[in-house]
Amino acid sequence: MRKPLIAGNWKMYKTTADARALVKGLRSQLDAVVDREVVVCPPFTALAAVAGELRGSPIALGGQNVYWEKQGAFTGEISAAMLVDAGCRYVIVGHSERRQFFGETDETVNKRAQAAIAAGLVPIVCVGETLQERETNATFSVIDQQLAGGFRGYSAGQPLVIAYEPVWAIGTGKTATPAQAQDAHSYIRQSFAKRFGDAAAQAVQILYGGSVKPENMSSLMAQPDIDGGLVGGASLEMESFSKIVRYS
Secondary structure, three states: OOOOEEEEEOOOOOOHHHHHHHHHHHHHHHOOOOOOEEEEEOOHHHHHHHHHHOOOOOOEEEEOOOEOOOOOOOOOOOEHHHHHHHOOOEEEEOOHHHHHHHOOOHHHHHHHHHHHHHOOOEEEEEEOOOHHHHHOOOHHHHHHHHHHHHOOOOOOOOOOEEEEOOHHHOOOOOOOOHHHHHHHHHHHHHHHHHHHOHHHHHHOEEEEOOOOOHHHHHHHHOOOOOOEEEEOHHHHOHHHHHHHHOOO
């Protein structure tokens, strides 16, 4: 039985003071929740402060990106070891915004994920199609290409989370229907099974990310292959994120 996982991606929001206040509120609501995993992914500037606030809490800390080299002259990048040092257990890799605005490719997503795993982090590897790709019935072929490139060199049993994020539903208020999301998640699990075996496919957590809200979380989580959510805007407020985590 896969344990549900709900991760909040704060993107480029929250000063250090704002981040501390949000985490204090989340702890008051969620520290007693033990039947599902909760992760918060603040901006890099707030990682240390949030790690301090999370000490003793079951809520885990994650980064929003990672570079594949261990160290060096790579201005503006952050290494896996730095994230571990800051208290992270997870890191988001290949988010659609990184692909769209910052030139991420399946190759660089793969290198970042491998670096994260080597350092002991759990990468949350994002895949998903654009609106044009969905309208031309290319969803599965796009996902297949992203899985093939993004997981090259991966070995079954290594820690990993997959997030399916239909790009057309991110920040738009549009959400894939539970049936649409389930179709994509089922395909991802089947594709993962072909590459790494049934046991690995049944164990891997696959999250849905795309305008997740308190109002749609329960119906999404009722689907057999949806194991949680990668939550954007709704993770920036204590009340909405707590309701999402506490879905029933």
